Structure formats: structure tokens, C-alpha cells
Amino acid sequence: MMNLLTTSELSVTEIYDILAEAKKFSEGAAWQPNQSSFVANLFFEPSTRTKCSFEIAERRLGLNIIPFETHSSSITKGETLYDTVRTLESIGVQAVVIRHTEDEYFKQLVGKTNVKIINAGDGCGHHPTQSLLDLLTIYEEFEHFQGLKVGIVGDLIHSRVARSNAVALHRLGAEIVFSGPKEWIDQELLQYGRYEDIDTLTETVDVLMLLRIQHERHQVGGKTVDYHQAFGLTVEREKRMKKGSIIMHPAPVNRDVEIADSLVECERSRIFKQMENGVYVRMAVLKRALQQSEGGKNNDNSHQK
Numbered sequence: 389m390m391n392l393l394t395t396s397e398l399s400v401t402e403i404y405d406i407l408a409e410a411k412k413f414s415e416g417a418a419w420q421p422n423q424s425s426f427v428a429n430l431f432f433e434p435s436t437r438t439k440c441s442f443e444i445a446e447r448r449l450g451l452n453i454i455p456f457e458t459h460s461s462s463i464t465k466g467e468t469l470y471d472t473v474r475t476l477e478s479i480g481v482q483a484v485v486i487r488h489t490e491d492e493y494f495k496q497l498v499g500k501t502n503v504k505i506i507n508a509g510d511g512c513g514h515h516p517t518q519s520l521l522d523l524l525t526i527y528e529e530f531e532h533f534q535g536l537k538v539g540i541v542g543d544l545i546h547s548r549v550a551r552s553n554a555v556a557l558h559r560l561g562a563e564i565v566f567s568g569p570k571e572w573i574d575q576e577l578l579q580y581g582r583y584e585d586i587d588t589l590t591e592t593v594d595v596l597m598l599l600r601i602q603h604e605r606h607q608v609g610g611k612t613v614d615y616h617q618a619f620g621l622t623v624e625r626e627k628r629m630k631k632g633s634i635i636m637h638p639a640p641v642n643r644d645v646e647i648a649d650s651l652v653e654c655e656r657s658r659i660f661k662q663m664e665n666g667v668y669v670r671m672a673v674l675k676r677a678l679q680q681s682e683g684g685k686n687n688d689n690s691h692q693k
């Protein structure tokens with residue numbers, strides 16, 4: 389089964405394989421499945437980047453996209469996620485991309501459907517394609533992960549991006565440090581790295597990964613102005629960053645909260661590069677899922693442009 393549910397399930401070899409495939413797509417490689425393939429994107433939470441870049445990736449691979457909007461589907465009549473996915477399977481869909489509010493929603497599907505499931509974010513759980521596009525962005529910059537110091541800062545407790553990246557980067561040999569309000573630290577994450585004060589972290593990391601404050605998941609008491617001074621990337625902090633270090637953020641960005649408005653597109657920022665890489669990574673993940681559903685054979689429809 390070539391589902392993609394979490395980064396924990398990926399071996400180091402599989403991670404590098406996906407990154408290599410994504411890199412080839414970024415250089416113009418093309419691939420199409422042997423037979424007409426149908427996919428559906430089921431987004432139960434808002435999204436701009438993930439949903440649109442999956443659609444671009446699907447179109448570039450020549451896939452047929454079955455339009456699906458939760459508000460006009462039979463979900464509104466109480467149909468379950470399981471029945472929705474089984475329905476799509478019955479009518480010929482091979483893969484579904486799902487973003488859902490519920491942590492590990494995929495557990496109700498795995499082993500009960502042959503449709504390939506690609507997780508586009510589950511509650512506060514996992515966001516594997518975001519992590520893979522982050523890894524591609526880092527790899528393009530440094531050409532290795534071993535020993536890189538990566539700082540992950542902010543709303544750690546609600547961040548599926550932090551969890552997916554911490555798991556993957558730890559396995560790839562990076563040194564991980566966390567910062568942010570102490571009450572937002574997820575104790576489970578500390579198995580992958582240590583807490584560091586924001587100024588030490590900012591001055592010593594190779595990669596500064598800022599996280600969005602997820603206002604929709606908790607109340608912060610209207611203290612976002614204080615947050616910027618206490619934990620955000622201010623103009624002053626950026627000036628003290630190491631030569632060659634880069635800034636990342638999964639976006640959407642709360643400008644002047646996690647990062648100063650003027651730094652969002654500064655020389656160190658790779659924020660829009662991350663989004664571009666999202667298309668290539670999602671092409672690679674879709675290819676991996678659909679190749680397997682064709683019987684696991686090595687599809688030779690790949691070619692360089």
C-alpha cells in the first residue's frame with residue numbers, strides 16, 4: 389500500500405527516493421500513469437497551498453480530478469468519511485487526498501479500502517507532504533541533513549508541521565532545537581530535540597523554521613504583538629542570524645507576528661520556494677501511490693522533457 393499518512397512510516401531510503409523524484413519533476417521530468425486515473429481532493433479544513441498545489445500536481449500528471457466540496461457533498465447529510473471514500477472507490481477513484489480536522493482520521497480507512505490515501509493534514513497530527521517539501525527545500529540548499537541545526541519555533545503543540553518535520557529530520561541526522569512559549573511546547577516533541585531560548589536559537593541555526601500561530605485551534609488572549617517581540621523573527625533577530633542560514637515558514641504567515649513583514653521575502657527567506665517545491669513533492673507522492681495501484685510494477689512512462 390503506497391498510502392502516505394505520516395513521515396514516521398517512511399524509511400530514510402523512501403524519503404530520499406521521494407525527494408529525488410520530486411527533484412526530477414522540478415527539472416522538467418514528466419510521468420503519466422498507464423491507464424486513466426481518477427483522484428479526489430477531500431478538504432474538511434480550509435487550505436490554499438496544499439489543495440491548489442495538489443491540483444496542479446494532479447493536472448501535470450494528467451490525472452482526472454473528481455470535483456469534491458464538503459459543503460455540497462452528502463457529508464452535509466451525515467454521510468461518514470468511510471462511506472464517502474468507499475463511494476468514491478466504487479465509482480472508480482484510485483486515490484484520495486484528505487485534509488481533516490480529526491487527528492489520525494485515516495485509521496478508520498486503512499485496510500478497509502483499496503483507494504490510496506494521501507494525508508494532506510490531520511488535525512494537530514501530521515502533514516507529511518509539507519514535511520517532504522520542507523526537506524526538499526533544505527536539501528536543495530545544503531545538500532545534506534546530517535548535523536544541520538534546525539530550529540522549530542512557535543505553536544508547537546498544535547503543529548502537525550512540527551511533528552512531521554521533527555520525526556523526519558531526526559531520522560535524517562539533523563540536530564533539532566525548539567523554542568516558543570513554554571506552555572505551547574509539546575513534551576512528545578522533546579524526544580527529537582531540546583528547548584533553546586529564542587535568541588540563542590536564532591543566532592546558531594542553519595534553518596529557522598517558524599510556525600503559524602493557529603488561532604483557530606486555541607485562544608492566545610490577543611497577545612500576538614507581544615509574541616512578535618518575545619518569539620517572532622524581528623528585524624533585529626534576523627540581523628544576528630548565521631551567514632548562509634535560511635528562513636522557512638509553512639504559511640499562511642501572520643505577518644508581524646511570527647515574522648516581520650519586511651522579512652517574508654528577504655534574501656534568506658525560502659517561504660515561496662517551499663510552496664513551489666510543494667508541487668514537485670506532491671507529483672512524486674501521487675506517482676508513488678498510483679504506480680503501486682497499477683500493480684507495483686516499475687512504470688516506464690517517465691521521460692525527461
Ligand code: CP
Binds near residue numbers: 434435437509640
Ligand atoms: N502550509 C499549508 O498547509 O498551507 P494551507 O493550509 O494553505 O494548505
